[in-house]
Amino acid sequence: MKILYFAWLRERIGTPSESVDTTAATVAALVEELRGREPRYQAAFADMAAVRVAVDQELVDIDASLEGAREVAFFPPMTGG
Amino acid sequence: MAVSVQEADFDVAAEMAALTAGRADIGALVSFTGLVRDVAGGSGGMVLEHYPGMTEKALKGIEAEAQKHWPLQGCRIVHRYGALAPAAQIVLVITASKHRQAAFEAAEFIMDFLKSRAPFWKKEAGQGWVDARAADEEALLRWR
Numbered sequence A: 001m002k003i004l005y006f007a008w009l010r011e012r013i014g015t016p017s018e019s020v021d022t023t024a025a026t027v028a029a030l031v032e033e034l035r036g037r038e039p040r041y042q043a044a045f046a047d048m049a050a051v052r053v054a055v056d057q058e059l060v061d062i063d064a065s066l067e068g069a070r071e072v073a074f075f076p077p078m079t080g081g
Numbered sequence B: 001m002a003v004s005v006q007e008a009d010f011d012v013a014a015e016m017a018a019l020t021a022g023r024a025d026i027g028a029l030v031s032f033t034g035l036v037r038d039v040a041g042g043s044g045g046m047v048l049e050h051y052p053g054m055t056e057k058a059l060k061g062i063e064a065e066a067q068k069h070w071p072l073q074g075c076r077i078v079h080r081y082g083a084l085a086p087a088a089q090i091v092l093v094i095t096a097s098k099h100r101q102a103a104f105e106a107a108e109f110i111m112d113f114l115k116s117r118a119p120f121w122k123k124e125a126g127q128g129w130v131d132a133r134a135a136d137e138e139a140l141l142r143w144r
Helices: A007-013 A027-035 A039-044 B012-020 B054-069 B100-117 B134-139
Strands: A002-005 A017-019 A052-055 A058-060 A071-075 B002-006 B028-035 B046-050 B072-080 B082-084 B089-097 B120-124
Touching: A002 A007, A007 A039, A007 A071, A027 A039, B002 B054, B012 B028, B012 B072, B012 B089, B028 B100, B054 B072, B054 B100, B072 B100, B089 B100, B100 B134
Parallel strands: A002 A071, B002 B072
Antiparallel strands: A002 A017, A052 A058, A052 A071, B028 B089, B046 B082, B046 B120, B072 B089
């Protein structure tokens, strides 16, 4: 599964994207799995209220299923315009 | 009906002319241009990051939603990314309709959703990442 990070999440994790082998069933489970890997993930995912998620380029909730997902993106609330 | 996400600047007059070229059925043309504000007397402008692919999808989705609510005869969204100097143009929304109310309201609707539902992130030079404003999120409630 491809994971993308944007803005300060990209900076905290230190990469714009990575490929991850996971059996996580939901976004929340994936976050838990990543948090357990390294401190930089813990730092990035310390406050999930400040993190938005997209699965295959659609905004979803943290409880969303990852079934069939190819791409998951984590980013802060958007500031366009 | 078109969406562009680009690094290059845009020409407002040319975009408006393109939308109305060869047509006499349009009675109202509204355009909104967003500019980079100089923050705290800062020097460097900002860098706008985005999510290629999702950005275009999100903007098309917002445009389609506007089409559902108002009888638009034309719509154009241009959003820039990359390094932007103070006073630079960031975003352009043009809406066309028979009567002015639809064009005015649709342009506001598109801007309100674009602010917090299109995957762009602003980083101000020397100031860091711009926090999302609660007011931008609240602005969406009035369209319910």
